[in-house]
Amino acid sequence: MNDLSIKGNWNEIKGKLKQKYSDLTDDDLAFTEGKEDELLGRLQKKLGKTKDEVKKIIAEI
Numbered sequence: 661m662n663d664l665s666i667k668g669n670w671n672e673i674k675g676k677l678k679q680k681y682s683d684l685t686d687d688d689l690a691f692t693e694g695k696e697d698e699l700l701g702r703l704q705k706k707l708g709k710t711k712d713e714v715k716k717i718i719a720e721i
Contacts, residue, residue, distance in 0.1 A: 676721045681707060 674689045688702050703714045 673718060673721050677718070680717075680721075 670691050674686075674691075677689060678684050684703075684706060688706050689699070691699050700711050700714055703709070704711055707714065707717075709717070
């Protein structure tokens, strides 16, 4: 996930994800440094997408 540089822009990305996928909650989008895989797993489960698809969604925002 480091290549997506979510650390600095996460609040902005989180807001855009919530706009695009209204069923996402703050708990789904909770980001803790070093737990990127956990975040991806929650998003995969909630959105029904693969890890690569979730990474692509985040990268495109």
